Amino acid sequence: MMLMALAALALCSLAAGLLQRILPRATGILLFLAVAGIGVWFASYVPAMSAGEMQIDSVAWAPELGVSLSFRLDGLSLTFALLICFIGALVLLYTSSYLEGDRRLGSFYTTLLGFMFSMLGLVLADNVVLLFAFWELTSITSFLLIGFDNTRPEARRSALQALLVTGIGGLVLLAGLILLGVAAGTFELREIMAGSLHDHGWFTPMVVLILLGCFTKSAIFPFHLWLPNAMEAPSPVSALLHSATMVKAGVYLIARLHPTLGGVPLWNDVLIIFGSATMLIAAYLATRQPEFKRILAYSTVSSLGTLVLLIGMNAAEAAAVYLLAHAMFKGCLFLVAGSIAKQTGRKYPEKLGGLLRIMPITAAIAMLGALSMAGVMPLAGFVGKELLIKSGLEHPQWALIITTPVTIAGIFSVMAALMVGLRPFVGAAPDDMQPARDPDWRQLLGPGVLAVGGVVAGLMPLLFAEPLVRGTMSSILGVHFDGAINLNILYLLWPFTTALAFSIIVLVLGYGLYLARSGYWKLTSPRAVMLHFTSDRVYDRLLQSLIRLAEFTTRKIQNGRLRSYVRVTMLTTTAVAAWAYLRANPLAGIDVTISGLDAVIALTIVACCIAILFMRTAMAAIALLGAVGFVMALFYVLYSAPDVAMTQVAIETLIVVIFVLVIYHLPKFSYLTSTVQRGWDVVVASAFGLLMGVLAYTSAVIEVVDPVSESHAARAATEGYGRNIVNVILVDFRALDTLGEIFVLGIAAVGVYTLVRLRARPEPEEAT
Amino acid sequence: MKSVIFRTAARILLPVMLLLSIVVLIRGHNEPGGGFVGGLLAASGFSLYALAIRVRDAKLALRISPSALIGAGLMLAIVSGLPALLGGNPYMTGVWLTIGGGDGEPPLKVGTPLLFDVGVYLVVVGATLLMVFSLGASRSASTVRD
Numbered sequence: 051m052m053l054m055a056l057a058a059l060a061l062c063s064l065a066a067g068l069l070q071r072i073l074p075r076a077t078g079i080l081l082f083l084a085v086a087g088i089g090v091w092f093a094s095y096v097p098a099m100s101a102g103e104m105q106i107d108s109v110a111w112a113p114e115l116g117v118s119l120s121f122r123l124d125g126l127s128l129t130f131a132l133l134i135c136f137i138g139a140l141v142l143l144y145t146s147s148y149l150e151g152d153r154r155l156g157s158f159y160t161t162l163l164g165f166m167f168s169m170l171g172l173v174l175a176d177n178v179v180l181l182f183a184f185w186e187l188t189s190i191t192s193f194l195l196i197g198f199d200n201t202r203p204e205a206r207r208s209a210l211q212a213l214l215v216t217g218i219g220g221l222v223l224l225a226g227l228i229l230l231g232v233a234a235g236t237f238e239l240r241e242i243m244a245g246s247l248h249d250h251g252w253f254t255p256m257v258v259l260i261l262l263g264c265f266t267k268s269a270i271f272p273f274h275l276w277l278p279n280a281m282e283a284p285s286p287v288s289a290l291l292h293s294a295t296m297v298k299a300g301v302y303l304i305a306r307l308h309p310t311l312g313g314v315p316l317w318n319d320v321l322i323i324f325g326s327a328t329m330l331i332a333a334y335l336a337t338r339q340p341e342f343k344r345i346l347a348y349s350t351v352s353s354l355g356t357l358v359l360l361i362g363m364n365a366a367e368a369a370a371v372y373l374l375a376h377a378m379f380k381g382c383l384f385l386v387a388g389s390i391a392k393q394t395g396r397k398y399p400e401k402l403g404g405l406l407r408i409m410p411i412t413a414a415i416a417m418l419g420a421l422s423m424a425g426v427m428p429l430a431g432f433v434g435k436e437l438l439i440k441s442g443l444e445h446p447q448w449a450l451i452i453t454t455p456v457t458i459a460g461i462f463s464v465m466a467a468l469m470v471g472l473r474p475f476v477g478a479a480p481d482d483m484q485p486a487r488d489p490d491w492r493q494l495l496g497p498g499v500l501a502v503g504g505v506v507a508g509l510m511p512l513l514f515a516e517p518l519v520r521g522t523m524s525s526i527l528g529v530h531f532d533g534a535i536n537l538n539i540l541y542l543l544w545p546f547t548t549a550l551a552f553s554i555i556v557l558v559l560g561y562g563l564y565l566a567r568s569g570y571w572k573l574t575s576p577r578a579v580m581l582h583f584t585s586d587r588v589y590d591r592l593l594q595s596l597i598r599l600a601e602f603t604t605r606k607i608q609n610g611r612l613r614s615y616v617r618v619t620m621l622t623t624t625a626v627a628a629w630a631y632l633r634a635n636p637l638a639g640i641d642v643t644i645s646g647l648d649a650v651i652a653l654t655i656v657a658c659c660i661a662i663l664f665m666r667t668a669m670a671a672i673a674l675l676g677a678v679g680f681v682m683a684l685f686y687v688l689y690s691a692p693d694v695a696m697t698q699v700a701i702e703t704l705i706v707v708i709f710v711l712v713i714y715h716l717p718k719f720s721y722l723t724s725t726v727q728r729g730w731d732v733v734v735a736s737a738f739g740l741l742m743g744v745l746a747y748t749s750a751v752i753e754v755v756d757p758v759s760e761s762h763a764a765r766a767a768t769e770g771y772g773r774n775i776v777n778v779i780l781v782d783f784r785a786l787d788t789l790g791e792i793f794v795l796g797i798a799a800v801g802v803y804t805l806v807r808l809r810a811r812p813e814p815e816e817a818t
Numbered sequence: 819m820k821s822v823i824f825r826t827a828a829r830i831l832l833p834v835m836l837l838l839s840i841v842v843l844i845r846g847h848n849e850p851g852g853g854f855v856g857g858l859l860a861a862s863g864f865s866l867y868a869l870a871i872r873v874r875d876a877k878l879a880l881r882i883s884p885s886a887l888i889g890a891g892l893m894l895a896i897v898s899g900l901p902a903l904l905g906g907n908p909y910m911t912g913v914w915l916t917i918g919g920g921d922g923e924p925p926l927k928v929g930t931p932l933l934f935d936v937g938v939y940l941v942v943v944g945a946t947l948l949m950v951f952s953l954g955a956s957r958s959a960s961t962v963r964d
Contacts, residue, residue, distance in 0.1 A: 692850035693846075693850045693851065693852060693855065696842075696850060696851070696855045697854050697855050697858065700855055700858035700859060700862060701858060703862060704858060704861060704862060704865065704946055704950075707865050707869065707950065708949055708950060708953060711950065711953040711954045712953055715953070769912075770847075770912065770931070771847070771912075771914060771927045771929065772847035772848055772931075773847075773848045773849075774846060774847055774848055774849060774850060774851070774852070776852070777846045777847055777851070777852040777935075778847065778931075780852065780853075780854075780938075781847075781852070781853065781931040781932075781934045781935045781938070782912050782931045785899065785910045785931070785934055786909075786910055788895075788934070788938060789895055789896070789899075789910075789934075792891065792892065792895060792937070792938055792941040792942070793892065795941055795942065795945045796888040796891075796892060796941055796944070796945055798945065798949075799884070799885075799888060799944070799945035799946070799948040799949050800885070800888075800948070802948070802949045802952060802953070803885075803948050803949070803952045806952040806953060807952065
């Protein structure tokens with residue numbers, strides 16, 4: 051069933067391009083309805099999931115590898131599925147207006163739907179290998195979407211950076227997942243989670259690798275650098291991917307594996323440390339950004355850190371609520387940011403103002419979103435923040451250590467919320483701003499629904515928030531949570547708890563910081579964005595050194611010079627063969643003798659070869675090479691092989707002729723190698739030659755099995771009707787081999803012919 | 819720089835070497851020789867002719883283009899293995915005919931290996947001459963067919 055939902059999304063993705071061509075006006079709405087329909091189908095499962103049920107669909111795919119198309123639907127994956135579908139549908143609708151008229155709109159739809167397909171598959175996957183496949187797919191589609199405006203170099207760079215960081219993280223994750231699967235004996239999550247792995251020898255590397263992979267995906271410090279740069283993407287992409295869904299993939303996986311791998315300091319404490327560090331640093335950086343989307347981006351990084359922190363603290367209720375609330379308000383704000391930027395042509399809140407009167411509906415939506423982000427009651431964001439503070443205060447060991455950064459980060463995020471949700475709308479409109487007004491309903495419905503959702507979830511939690519939260523909590527804790535979840539606003543406001551006091555203090559201080567922002571900026575200006583730029587610069591430098599290393603390696607090894615290739619090949623072969631030969635020592639115990647005549651002929655050949663080295667003209671060298679060949683024929687005569695001797699003589703003659711013809715066309719020796727290089731040549735050649743000689747001698751002297759020549763000799767006259775054994779072997783017994791050889795001969799000749807014919811320059815008049 | 823001696827000698831040597839090459843080809847089965855050496859001898863003859871006089875003249879003397887020779891030789895070699903299939907034997911099994919015989923003289927055995935050898939001969943001649951002619955030719959770009 052879930053496979054059908056995925057298939058439906060895939061179908062939409064593939065059809066989107068075509069639809070856009072046929073029905074340009076209606077495509078956005080059609081896609082919106084289709085995806086929303088899938089979302090509604092998922093929503094029908096809410097009551098069941100919150101009651102603790104779980105649905106598994108499994109289709110065997112590669113059983114030998116333990117990979118099957120398994121999907122699970124439980125509280126956590128259902129929440130994510132709903133986020134993907136509904137926010138995705140709203141974003142599709144928004145895009146139809148935001149990118150109206152763009153001729154790449156069709157491919158944008160396709161890629162966006164492709165992303166949704168991958169993300170949905172990721173959260174539904176029950177097989178870790180399948181999950182990884184979808185994980186990488188989300189990285190790829192994200193790359194395409196970030197670099198959508200591919201004419202801009204910043205967009206390309208950011209897309210590549212995102213891909214590299216998440217891609218390498220993905221590889222690390224794969225290693226961790228494989229360790230997990232092998233250690234557990236299965237790749238199916240439900241079976242992995244049934245067992246315990248804490249005592250396994252691979253537990254530490256497994257956890258480290260998986261966490262590394264998740265951290266890169268969810269932009270946890272120090273891998274946060276790619277997310278703010280990903281703001282080069284169009285606003286709908288930022289809203290869907292980089293706030294609501296894709297970046298939460300790492301959080302999802304951490305939450306999914308928390309019941310199995312959690313409970314030990316390695317897991318919990320690491321999550322707390324990195325989560326809180328990210329939360330604090332990113333919240334601070336958010337207040338220092340001049341640009342709309344970058345403020346939101348850093349705020350998202352901070353929220354991701356918060357989610358990681360909460361999971362590490364086992365605060366499942368807070369995590370679930372915060373997850374939901376954040377998706378809603380952040381998605382809303384990103385879409386609004388896009389609309390404002392499109393309408394006014396400006397991206398800097400400090401340069402905007404008075405939009406309350408000019409774009410009232412947008413303003414209202416934005417303010418609702420910002421209030422939720424700041425954590426103002428009675429919105430969902432408040433509930434999330436409140437639970438966050440409560441969990442921090444209630445932590446058994448580290449209440450103070452956790453609550454302090456939470457509070458400070460809270461103050462910063464209030465300020466950031468006010469910067470995006472208040473500043474552009476109040477005050478006087480700047481004179482040089484282009485005329486703006488509320489965008490059309492398609493751009494307003496999305497953020498509007500999300501903003502209202504934040505209100506509804508806060509005021510009337512039972513409507514949809516509570517069952518979703520319960521389901522998510524159960525997944526994070528690993529057991530079904532039957533207890534009371536009271537998200538009701540009145541419950542949280544009365545009695546007046548310490549957590550509430552903290553929340554109010556955060557709000558007040560945050561507002562104060564906002565008011566005093568110019569002074570604050572002056573105070574912290576120099577060292578401010580260093581934390582971001584250092585990471586970015588490290589990335590740049592790493593990338594550059596990697597490229598330089600690749601160039602260096604290629605230059606050294608693949609330098610295009612035949613001499614180096616030959617040298618490397620010969621040296622390697624000699625080294626390996628010599629090592630093997632010396633270990634085997636085949637000549638042990640065998641009488642090694644060489645007859646006098648053999649020695650004379652061999653020495654003659656060696657003398658000729660040495661003489662070649664001293665020749666000054668090519669002709670002389672070729673003549674001596676021919677002499678070597680002729681002397682070798684003497685060997686054959688000596689060993690009663692007249693056929694081979696004849697062939698050798700004939701071939702040597704022809705080779706000399708052909709060699710001369712070739713040399714004639716080559717330019718004179720214009721480049722003579724240096725003495726050092728020649729020395730190397732001698733060494734390499736001697737080593738290789740020695741190896742070959744020893745091998746040849748050994749194979750002649752050693753008899754491993756009965757030589758086949760004896761049987762050939764016996765059968766030649768009787769079966770081959772010939773007394774020349776060599777010829778009978780060639781044309782009868784081993785005719786197929788010979789057939790192959792003459793084919794090769796023909797091909798070589800055709801090759802030579804083609805190469806010669808392809809030369810463009812005119813040739814000299816005659817050969818000799 | 820082609821001396822008269824060289825040219826005249828080449829003219830005489832070419833038919834001699836061709837005859838010799840055929841002799842070597844046919845005697846190969848029982849005496850030293852065979853298709854390879856025979857082919858090389860024939861190719862040497864034509865190469866000598868090409869070097870002494872002109873490549874174009876050697877090509878004319880050859881009459882058939884070397885690539886055609888290669889093709890013919892390969893065809894012959896492949897086809898020579900087919901009669902074996904007719905007899906139900908594996909490809910390339912030798913099929914022999916006995917000719918003659920009779921009073922005092924031993925019968926002559928002719929078979930598919932001889933055909934194969936001829937194929938090898940042709941390929942060697944064609945391949946070698948293709949290489950020699952293309953390397954030795956002048957302005958080979960102007961000749962369309964070779």
